[in-house]
Amino acid sequence: MAAKNTWGQKIKRTVTSVMPVDSARQGDCKRCGACCSLPNTCPFLRFEDEARRVNSYCAAYAVRPLNCRKYPRVKDEQVVEECGYSFPHS
Numbered sequence: 001m002a003a004k005n006t007w008g009q010k011i012k013r014t015v016t017s018v019m020p021v022d023s024a025r026q027g028d029c030k031r032c033g034a035c036c037s038l039p040n041t042c043p044f045l046r047f048e049d050e051a052r053r054v055n056s057y058c059a060a061y062a063v064r065p066l067n068c069r070k071y072p073r074v075k076d077e078q079v080v081e082e083c084g085y086s087f088p089h090s
């Protein structure tokens with residue numbers, strides 16, 4: 001079950017983002033953009049097709065914070081169920 005999408009979870013992800021990504025993580029980002037709305041939609045979230053909201057990308061990609069770079073770092077911090085990453089052995 002995914003963690004709740006709250007500011008408390010965001011603070012937790014931010015604090016723990018200095019830690020490594022779980023080596024059990026599998027899969028790839030499918031660019032859904034869902035993790036860019038945790039809990040509020042990021043102002044840097046863009047889509048190659050804005051009308052259909054497909055193929056998301058970050059307008060501040062080069063300087064994005066660690067919690068964005070590493071999301072989902074561990075299963076317990078994964079908020080978005082439709083994410084392309086999974087932790088089958090966690």
Ligand code: SF4
Pocket residue numbers: 028029030031032033034035036056071072080082083084085
């Ligand atoms: S929720 Fe997962 S698949 Fe979607 S953009 Fe974020 S990391 Fe990628």
